[in-house]
Every structure is written in C-alpha cells, then in structure tokens.
Amino acid sequence: MSIEERVVEIVSEQxxxxxxxxxxxxxxxxxxxxxxxxxxxxxxxxxxxxxxxxPDEEAEKIQTVGQAIDYIQEHSK
Amino acid sequence: MSRRxxxxxxxxxxxxxxxxxxxxxxxxxxxSGVGPLTLFDTSQFKVHFGGQVRDWDPDARFGHKEAxxxxxxxxxxLVAAESAVKDSGIDFAAPPVPPERCGVFIGSGIGGLNxxxxxxxxxxxxxxxxxxxxxxxxxxxxxxSGQISIKYGLKGPTxxxxxxxxxxxxxxxxxxxxxxxxxADVMVTGGSEAAITHMGLGGFASMRALSTRNDDPQRASxxxxxxxxxxxxxxxxxxxxxxxEEVARARGARVYAELLGYGMSADxxxxxxxxxxxxxxxxxMRMCLADGRCNPEQVGYINAHGxxxxxxDLAETKAMKAIFGDHAxxxxxxxSTKSHLGHLLGASGGVELVASALAIHxxxxxxxxxxxxxxxxxxxxxxxxxxxxVRVDRVMSNSFGFGGHNASLLxxxx
Numbered sequence: 001m002s003i004e005e006r007v008v009e010i011v012s013e014q015x016x017x018x019x020x021x022x023x024x025x026x027x028x029x030x031x032x033x034x035x036x037x038x039x040x041x042x043x044x045x046x047x048x049x050x051x052x053x054x055p056d057e058e059a060e061k062i063q064t065v066g067q068a069i070d071y072i073q074e075h076s077k
Numbered sequence: 078m079s080r081r082x083x084x085x086x087x088x089x090x091x092x093x094x095x096x097x098x099x100x101x102x103x104x105x106x107x108x109s110g111v112g113p114l115t116l117f118d119t120s121q122f123k124v125h126f127g128g129q130v131r132d133w134d135p136d137a138r139f140g141h142k143e144a145x146x147x148x149x150x151x152x153x154x155l156v157a158a159e160s161a162v163k164d165s166g167i168d169f170a171a172p173p174v175p176p177e178r179c180g181v182f183i184g185s186g187i188g189g190l191n192x193x194x195x196x197x198x199x200x201x202x203x204x205x206x207x208x209x210x211x212x213x214x215x216x217x218x219x220x221x222s223g224q225i226s227i228k229y230g231l232k233g234p235t236x237x238x239x240x241x242x243x244x245x246x247x248x249x250x251x252x253x254x255x256x257x258x259x260x261a262d263v264m265v266t267g268g269s270e271a272a273i274t275h276m277g278l279g280g281f282a283s284m285r286a287l288s289t290r291n292d293d294p295q296r297a298s299x300x301x302x303x304x305x306x307x308x309x310x311x312x313x314x315x316x317x318x319x320x321x322e323e324v325a326r327a328r329g330a331r332v333y334a335e336l337l338g339y340g341m342s343a344d345x346x347x348x349x350x351x352x353x354x355x356x357x358x359x360x361x362m363r364m365c366l367a368d369g370r371c372n373p374e375q376v377g378y379i380n381a382h383g384x385x386x387x388x389x390d391l392a393e394t395k396a397m398k399a400i401f402g403d404h405a406x407x408x409x410x411x412x413s414t415k416s417h418l419g420h421l422l423g424a425s426g427g428v429e430l431v432a433s434a435l436a437i438h439x440x441x442x443x444x445x446x447x448x449x450x451x452x453x454x455x456x457x458x459x460x461x462x463x464x465x466x467v468r469v470d471r472v473m474s475n476s477f478g479f480g481g482h483n484a485s486l487l488x489x490x491x
Contacts, residue, residue, distance in 0.1 A: 016142030037146070040210035048207060 003050070003076065007069050010045045014038065024066030042068075050076045082256045083491065085330040086165025086318030087431045088157040088267075091418055092128035092311055095156065097164070100428075101435050103417060104443035105464040109295035110418050111309050116273055123282045126294035127273050128311025128419030146211050147224060148189030149312075153424070154221035154269035155228060157314035158183075161265065162229070165318035166330060169229040173263070173320075173328050180233035180261040181222045182252040183316070184244025184268040186423030186478065189216030191274050221269045221314075233261040239423070241478030242382075243341075244268050245315060246426030246486055250339035252319060253486075262324050267316035267427030281310055284349065288385065298420075299447035300383035300413035301390050301455040308384040311419030315427025317434070333434040334488040337471070338369025344481030351389050355396030357483045358382075358475065362400045365473065365485035373401045376409065376487070377469030378442050380433045381459075382477045383413025384420050391454050393475065398457070405457055410469070412445040412460040426476035430486060433472045437490050440468040 001009070012019045015032045028034040028042065043059045046052070046068060052075050054062070062068050089095065092110025093103035103110065110128050119125045135144035135152055147155070158181075162169065172179060192215040199207045214220060219237035226235045234255050238248040245268020252266035281287050288307040290297035298309040325332055342364065344357035351358070366373060382393055390413075398405045414432050421428055436442050441464055448461040470490040477483045 014142070014145075016140055037210040037214070044207060044209070048203065053206070 003072055004069050006049060007046070007065060007072065010049060011042065011065060014042055014045060022065055024064065024069065026065045027063055029063065046072060052076055079257045080259070081322035082253050082319050082336045083322055083325045083330070083332045084317055084319050084334045084336060084434050084488065085325050085332055086161040086167070087333065087434060088160030088164060088316045089313065089428050089431055090130055090153045090157045091313040091428055092130060093418060095160070097435070101439070104414055104432060105441055107444055107446045107462060107464070108417060109446065111294045111298060113294065114273060117275060119278065122278055123289055124278060124287045124310070125291050126297065127309055128421070129273055130313050146215065148192045148215040148220060148271065150185055150189055150269050150271035151221040151224050153271060153312070153314035154183050154316065155224055157267065157269065157316040158225045158265050161316045161318050167263065167318065169231065173324050176230050176232045178233050178262040179231040180252070180255060180264050181226045181231055181235045182238060182248040182255070182264060182266045183221040183225065184238035184240070184248035184423050185218050185221060185270055186239065186241045186244050187270065187272045187277065188218035189220060190272050190277055192216040194274055194276055225265055231265065240482040240484070241480050242420065242422050242425055243476040243478035243482040243484040244423030244426065246474065246476035246484035247341065247482070249317065249426065249430055250341065250484055250486055253336045253339055256319065256321050263318065263320040265316060265318060267314065268424040269314035270422040270424040271312045272422055273310055273312050278310060286386065296447050298385045298416050300381065300385045300416050300445055301394070301451055301459050302448045303450045303452040305385045305387060305390065305452060307386055308415065309419035311421045313421050313428060314424050315429070315431045317427070317430060332491045333438045335491045336486070337489045338365040338371060338487035340364025340368055341482070341484045344483065346481060348481070349479050351392040351477065353388065353392055355392035355399065357481060358393055358396035358477055359399045361483035361485045362396060362473065362475065365487050369487040371471060371487060374404045376401070376471045376473050378436060378472045379409065379411045380429045380472065380474040381411050381413045382475040383445070384415055389477070390452065394455050394457060409458065410442055410460055410465070411457050412443055414443050416446040416448065426474065426484065429474050429476070430488070433474045433488055437469065437472055437488065441466050442469065
C-alpha cells in the first residue's frame with residue numbers, strides 16, 4: 001500500500017467515514033468534524049503507522065489529508 | 078411538606094437481557110444471567126464465570142467513531158438511559174421543563190477500567206506517546222453522567238457518585254433529594270459498571286471475595302444459603318427517570334412508584350469487611366424509614382444487598398432483624414436478585430431499584446434462587462426459588478459498598 005492509501009485507511013477508520021469521501025483537500029476539522037481529541041489521535045496513529053515523530057508545532061499545521069501525506073512522505077524513513 | 082418524587086421510566090442492561098420484559102420475566106422465572114466469561118482469556122484466573130452482558134456490539138450501537146470514544150461502562154449507561162427515557166415517554170427534544178431543570182446522577186464503583194488497562198498496555202508496549210487522547214475522558218467515573226447529559230442536552234445538576242457497590246443507590250438517593258430540594262424537576266439516575274476485566278476479576282479474586290464454583294456457574298450466586306462462597310462478578314447498568322409529582326401529573330406519565338425515603342451511613346470500621354453486627358447497615362435503614370415517615374411494619378418487601386458472601390449476608394440479616402423486629406420474622410419478605418444477576422457493583426443499586434419498582438407496579442416479588450438451605454443465622458423469609466404474586470405497598474432496597482458505605486432507598490405504591 002502506498003503512503004497515501006495508508007493515510008486514507010487510518011482517517012477512514014478513525015473518523016468513521018468511507019474512503020471514497022476522503023480526498024487530498026479534505027480538512028479534518030471542517031469536513032470530517034474532528035475535534036481536538038480526534039486530531040491528536042490521528043497524529044498518534046500516523047506516528048505509529050509510519051514510525052515517525054511529529055512535533056506538536058508541526059502537527060498543528062497538518063489540517064488536510066494532503067498535508068498529512070506530504071509531511072509523512074518527507075519524513076518517513 | 079416536601080415535594081413528591083415519582084419513578085416514571087426504567088432501563089436496564091444486564092446478563093438477563095436489555096429489555097424490561099426479558100429482565101423481569103427472567104427474575105420471576107428464576108433464571109440466571111451468569112455464565113462463562115468470554116471477554117478475555119480467563120484460564121490463568123481463579124474464576125472463569127460471571128454475569129457478562131452478551132452480544133454487545135458497540136460499533137452497531139454507537140457507530141465506530143463514537144464507540145471508540147466511550148468506555149464500555151458509559152456505553153451501558155447510555156443504552157440503559159435511552160431505554161429509561163423512552164419508557165418514561167419524555168422527549169428531551171421538547172422537554173416538559175427547561176433543560177436547566179433536568180439533571181443526571183449516575184454512579185459507578187470503578188469507571189472505565191477497560192480503557193485504563195488498554196492504555197496501560199499501550200504505555201508498556203509502545204511508550205507514553207502512544208497513550209490515547211481519549212484515555213481520560215473515557216475512564217473517568219463521571220463519563221457516564223457527562224455522556225448522558227450531552228446526548229440529551231440536559232443542563233441541570235449533573236454528578237457522579239462513587240461509593241463502590243453503593244454507588245447507584247447513593248446516586249438515586251441524591252437525585253431524589255435534588256428534586257425534593259428544588260434543584261431540578263427531572264433526573265436521569267442510576268448506576269453503571271463494566272469491571273469484568275483482568276484487573277477487576279483478578280483483584281476481586283485475590284481478595285477471596287468471589288465464588289469459585291467454576292463447575293456450576295449458574296448455582297454460584299446463592300445469597301443466604303449455607304453453601305454460599307462469595308459473590309459473582311457482573312456488569313451492566315440500571316437507570317431510572319424520576320421527576321417531581323407536578324411534572325409527571327401534568328404530562329400524564331405512567332408512575333411505577335414514589336420515592337419516599339433515603340438513608341445512608343458508614344460502618345467506620347474496615348475498608349472491605351462489613352461490621353459483623355450490621356450496625357452501619359441498620360443505621361442506613363433506620364434513617365431511610367424516618368426520612369420516608371414510614372413504620373417498619375409498612376414495609377412488605379426488601380430487595381436485599383445479599384451478595385452471597387459469608388459475612389455480608391449474615392450482617393444484613395442481623396441489621397434487618399434489628400430494625401424490623403417481630404415484623405422481620407412475621408410478614409416481611411426479602412430476596413436478593415443478585416442470585417440471578419450476580420453483583421453489578423456500582424450498578425447494582427440501579428438494577429435493583431428497577432426490580433423493586435416493578436415489584437410494586439406489577440404486584441410480584443422475585444425469588445432468591447439457589448437458596449436450598451439457609452445458612453446459620455439466616456432465618457428470614459427470603460422467598461426461596463419461586464416468585465410470589467403478592468401486592469406490597471412499600472419496598473426497601475439496600476446497597477452496601479467497600480469503604481463501609483451503606484445506602485437504603487424506600488419506594489411506595491402511588
């Protein structure tokens with residue numbers, strides 16, 4: 001599975017939405033109704049899945065699915 | 078003259094079922110909700126059975142996203158509350174009084190123990206950064222009250238009582254007093270527990286508090302019997318809707334019973350062992366009768382705490398004899414529905430007041446099953462084996478908890 005597919009998989013599972021509704025431009029808070037706890041959980045899932053650490057100040061900038069994919073692509077080992 | 082408070086809605090989640098009909102017919106028919114535990118591998122534990130809620134599918138009930146955010150104990154509370162609200166006929170989208178006049182008091186002995194264990198595993202196996210953001214809001218004891226108030230938009234007095242196995246009785250008693258005092262007009266109240274976990278089962282087993290009758294689980298909970306050997310760990314929730322008389326009358330509500338009295342006390346002796354003479358329990362019962370301006374002879378039935386432990390059942394029997402005198406041996410009927418359900422800990426007072434309200438409303442008393450031969454000193458009419466179709470007008474429900482907490486509730490026919 002590509003990074004993109006794995007991110008979509010995690011977002012779908014965490015937020016309880018169908019994968020075909022998750023696009024690069026999808027915003028976690030605005031489009032998926034994520035609250036502050038959901039966004040923390042998502043970041044933790046990304047960290048575990050891709051074996052990376054996302055500092056809090058970077059995590060705050062990740063607001064769309066595309067931003068998450070780009071960050072992970074840049075930082076995964 | 079204080080405000081009158083009526084019970085108008087009932088909801089349960091138990092090993093005997095989730096509908097009032099399954100629950101009540103199970104009790105009257107003498108069924109047991111106890112069986113082998115399947116929540117996790119119990120092979121290394123001393124006890125392999127309990128009163129587990131069967132076929133619980135959180136995703137189907139709450140949706141995957143919500144289910145992940147709510148611990149099993151609060152899930153039970155939400156489902157029992159939903160049943161009770163529906164049963165009461167109240168529509169909180171168009172409530173009979175403003176939402177600021179409606180509150181929630183749900184007790185739990187332990188709270189979200191499942192979540193605590195799961196996140197502790199994460200801590201050990203993955204490290205502190207992998208502790209879920211949902212950990213605290215899932216495991217806190219007040220999560221059940223909070224979730225119910227959020228679901229229905231209730232904005233009045235909301236709290237959570239934690240007095241171990243007296244939690245639900247204290248929650249209901251306090252909710253009764255909140256309405257009497259004029260703080261609220263409608264309360265959603267009761268208790269919830271989901272402590273059949275590694276730590277819950279292991280912890281109670283280590284205390285030697287649990288029956289080890291692994292070869293015959295349905296006969297293990299035998300309150301007041303000479304062969305009783307400890308309580309049976311169970312889980313679930315019991316929630317009631319209670320409301321001020323004028324609100325119930327104005328909306329033409331069906332009334333199961335009236336809450337009449339509430340008493341509580343502490344043994345003040347030991348963190349787990351009851352006062353052997355039941356003096357604390359007796360004080361709670363006496364306070365409850367005085368609060369309800371009720372003579373002992375008027376009480377027809379007591380839904381006992383009766384957990385099936387050697388010391389506890391005897392101490393409660395002594396307390397009942399001290400308070401009810403001759404009436405205890407001549408007319409007073411007593412049973413323990415823990416013989417069917419096992420011990421729901423902080424939820425027990427909730428499901429037991431549901432049973433007590435149905436006993437009044439449907440004029441039948443559930444039996445104490447598995448009571449083949451009364452233990453020494455257990456010499457009251459415990460309604461062994463077979464239910465009785467009999468009309469009683471006043472019913473007391475007792476709940477006692479580790480910590481030495483004692484709570485008694487009195488309800489009456491309206």
